[in-house]
Amino acid sequence: MTWTQYLAPLLKGAQVTVMISLASITFGVILAFAAGIARMSSNRFVSGLAFVYIALFRGTPLLVQLFWFYYALPLIGISFDPITTGIMTLSLLTGAFGAEVVRGALLAVPNTQLEAARALNFSKRYTLWHISMPQAIIEMMPPFGNLAIQNLKDTALVSLISIADLTFQAQSMRNITLDSATVYTLTLVGYFIIALCLMLIVRFIEMKLRRGPAFPRGAHT
Amino acid sequence: MMYGYAWDTTTPLTFAISILPILGIGLLVTLKAAAVGYAIALVFGLVLALLRRSKIKIVAWTVAGFTEFVRDTPLLVQLFFLYYVLPDFGIVLPAFMTGALALGLQYSAYTSEVYRGGIDAVPRGQWEAATALNLSRLHTYRNIVVPQMIPRIVPALGNYLVSMLKETPVLSVVTVLDMLGLANMIGERTFEYLVPLSMVGLIFLPMTLICSALIYAVERALPKTGIPLR
Amino acid sequence: MNPIIRFQNVTKRFGALTVLDNFNFEVQRGEKVTLIGPSGSGKSTVLRILMTLEPFQDGLLETDGISYHEPNGRGPFKASEKHLHKIRCNVGMVFQSFNLFPHMTVLRNVVEAPVAVLKMKREEAESRATELLRMVGLSDKKDHFPSQLSGGQQQRVAIARALAMRPRVLLFDEPTSALDPQLVGEVLGVIRDLASEHDLTMLLVTHEMRFAREVSDRVCFFDKGRIVEQGEPERFFSNPQQPRTREFLSSILGEQEPIRESISCAR
Numbered sequence: 264m265t266w267t268q269y270l271a272p273l274l275k276g277a278q279v280t281v282m283i284s285l286a287s288i289t290f291g292v293i294l295a296f297a298a299g300i301a302r303m304s305s306n307r308f309v310s311g312l313a314f315v316y317i318a319l320f321r322g323t324p325l326l327v328q329l330f331w332f333y334y335a336l337p338l339i340g341i342s343f344d345p346i347t348t349g350i351m352t353l354s355l356l357t358g359a360f361g362a363e364v365v366r367g368a369l370l371a372v373p374n375t376q377l378e379a380a381r382a383l384n385f386s387k388r389y390t391l392w393h394i395s396m397p398q399a400i401i402e403m404m405p406p407f408g409n410l411a412i413q414n415l416k417d418t419a420l421v422s423l424i425s426i427a428d429l430t431f432q433a434q435s436m437r438n439i440t441l442d443s444a445t446v447y448t449l450t451l452v453g454y455f456i457i458a459l460c461l462m463l464i465v466r467f468i469e470m471k472l473r474r475g476p477a478f479p480r481g482a483h484t
Numbered sequence: 485m486m487y488g489y490a491w492d493t494t495t496p497l498t499f500a501i502s503i504l505p506i507l508g509i510g511l512l513v514t515l516k517a518a519a520v521g522y523a524i525a526l527v528f529g530l531v532l533a534l535l536r537r538s539k540i541k542i543v544a545w546t547v548a549g550f551t552e553f554v555r556d557t558p559l560l561v562q563l564f565f566l567y568y569v570l571p572d573f574g575i576v577l578p579a580f581m582t583g584a585l586a587l588g589l590q591y592s593a594y595t596s597e598v599y600r601g602g603i604d605a606v607p608r609g610q611w612e613a614a615t616a617l618n619l620s621r622l623h624t625y626r627n628i629v630v631p632q633m634i635p636r637i638v639p640a641l642g643n644y645l646v647s648m649l650k651e652t653p654v655l656s657v658v659t660v661l662d663m664l665g666l667a668n669m670i671g672e673r674t675f676e677y678l679v680p681l682s683m684v685g686l687i688f689l690p691m692t693l694i695c696s697a698l699i700y701a702v703e704r705a706l707p708k709t710g711i712p713l714r
Numbered sequence: 715m716n717p718i719i720r721f722q723n724v725t726k727r728f729g730a731l732t733v734l735d736n737f738n739f740e741v742q743r744g745e746k747v748t749l750i751g752p753s754g755s756g757k758s759t760v761l762r763i764l765m766t767l768e769p770f771q772d773g774l775l776e777t778d779g780i781s782y783h784e785p786n787g788r789g790p791f792k793a794s795e796k797h798l799h800k801i802r803c804n805v806g807m808v809f810q811s812f813n814l815f816p817h818m819t820v821l822r823n824v825v826e827a828p829v830a831v832l833k834m835k836r837e838e839a840e841s842r843a844t845e846l847l848r849m850v851g852l853s854d855k856k857d858h859f860p861s862q863l864s865g866g867q868q869q870r871v872a873i874a875r876a877l878a879m880r881p882r883v884l885l886f887d888e889p890t891s892a893l894d895p896q897l898v899g900e901v902l903g904v905i906r907d908l909a910s911e912h913d914l915t916m917l918l919v920t921h922e923m924r925f926a927r928e929v930s931d932r933v934c935f936f937d938k939g940r941i942v943e944q945g946e947p948e949r950f951f952s953n954p955q956q957p958r959t960r961e962f963l964s965s966i967l968g969e970q971e972p973i974r975e976s977i978s979c980a981r
Contacts, residue, residue: 419558
């Protein structure tokens with residue numbers, strides 16, 4: 264077997280990796296906004312709930328979370344298939360880290376903007392969505408980009424709950440061929456290429472958001 | 485029964501208490517792996533950061549590419565790489581050392597960025613003043629640059645220590661018997677995963693929360709000697 | 715006639731620091747009042763309290779007959795958002811740093827609040843906004859973003875934005891302090907027009923003494939949270955009674971005259 268023959272199974276695995284990563288980034292971002300905004304709520308119960316969620320998922324290892332959902336939950340009668348478990352866990356983790364990004368960016372909107380909104384008699388909800396959020400969302404893009412890369416790297420762990428992702432395929436190829444160096448080098452390069460694509464996507468979104476004269480580059484650093 | 489400690493599965497609570505000493509042994513392995521890995525990351529990251537400032541362009545670019553590559557690929561695959569490939573080159577390390585090496589390698593890519601940011605944050609005028617005073621390069625680094633970058637880099641380095649701590653369970657995949665490895669083993673023997681896995685999470689949670697709080701306290705206590713910390 | 719603004723024994727503290735101490739102050743409908751004084755004397759705090767940006771600890775305050783205390787006794791500290799909303803319907807503010815919304819065009823900045831808060835139809839709001847922008851001399855800039863405007867232009871947009879809410883009381887918090895000297899004139903020009911054309915109550919915190927003399931019906935000198943001296947501008951500037959006022963005026967006028975000269979040279 265030459266190294267070109269490794270490519271087909273690795274590509275199949277890469278597809279699974281990309282799918283899991285994109286799905287969990289999408290759900291994670293939604294969770295991040297929900298939890299980040301909830302965290303800033305004046306309702307103690309809502310913000311407390313968000314705090315517990317964020318602390319729990321930020322404070323424990325992903326692998327423990329993954330095994331917990333995969334091995335432990337079924338013992339109390341709740342079970343999902345591996346793919347769902349993987350996407351769910353990664354989404355929850357990305358959401359918890361993303362919530363801090365959302366919160367930080369919203370807190371970074373200058374107080375003078377909030378005062379102006381108050382002087383014009385906007386409601387709190389209106390101020391959040393029409394004044395703070397459009398300014399904050401641009402500041403969220405670079406940290407969200409880092410989270411996306413982190414998420415991609417974290418997907419490798421789903422191979423440990425029997426999902427046939429890129430890492431899983433690499434493991435089976437190695438077991439068949441024992442050609443560790445080639446297989447793992449190809450795998451690492453594969454992840455690197457996917458990471459570069461993710462970075463390009465995030466840059467593209469940021470550029471779209473920043474387009475036009477409202478936010479000249481560097482004006483908001 | 486493991487390490488001489490028997491477990492008692494009559495109720496979840498007795499089970500949890502009875503496996504606590506076993507997990508304690510695993511915790512020591514976890515902490516040791518993080519300590520060794522972190523030491524490697526601190527030193528090797530500094531080497532990478534300094535090489536990246538090299539005047540020889542090829543060296544700087546290679547190091548930049550290497551750092552980016554390590555940063556953007558999964559720890560687990562890097563771990564497999566070291567675990568299976570190093571022996572092919574005649575380097576046989578115990579699993580624990582391979583694991584700590586993988587952790588250190590991945591995080592050196594992060595710490596090198598922190599060092600680099602810290603060095604870059606020292607204003608140009610400081611370097612120029614040091615040159616004007618005819619200070620040696622070593623003296624400039626030791627007495628001008630490092631004291632000014634410390635308040636900037638310590639919190640970031642601390643945060644990476646917490647992240648690394650949370651990634652150590654990955655080492656259980658290559659047979660290292662850390663906390664998670666032992667919890668899985670208990671699970672396999674008792675068919676009861678809920679309690680051991682929950683315990684591992686519950687032990688990690690206060691550790692990381694306390695570490696984060698400590699870093700925050702250090703960050704606030706450090707003198708910010710005149711550098712804009714943005 | 716009832717005064718439109720009435721402070722009665724208002725006390726405002728920031729921690730241990732008392733900014734306003736048993737403060738009493740009344741403004742009549744349509745009156746233009748200038749507040750002057752050294753920084754930290756409490757003059758901006760008066761505006762910020764009126765705009766509900768700051769709570770106060772003691773005393774009574776009302777604008778246009780609406781008390782800052784709710785009828786059920788909840789003080790300005792804890793008045794409900796609904797009650798504060800009612801108060802703010804009568805009051806508008808122009809900030810030192812303009813505080814335009816950077817992600818909205820000039821026109822959107824002016825239209826946003828009338829549509830979202832007053833529930834005005836968008837077309838109607840836009841035609842009024844266009845009218846207001848013409849008044850401040852910026853009808854050609856309505857599709858620009860704030861970052862594309864000079865400070866003076868931004869402040870003129872901010873004035874149009876505040877006027878679009880039809881406030882009865884308009885507060886100006888050092889509207890020209892953040893501007894380059896050559897841009898101060900265009901903003902003062904707009905405020906001057908406003909002072910003559912509108913039946914609007916205006917409170918103005920400023921360091922522009924000549925301007926204060928021109929536009930205001932009354933000048934109040936603040937020091938340490940109290941009004942030390944007040945009166946008609948002519949009498950106030952030509953014949954100040956209190957030594958503290960004289961000291962302040964001579965220090966600030968001494969500073970300003972040379973600046974004025976350099977501007978005229980530049981022209």
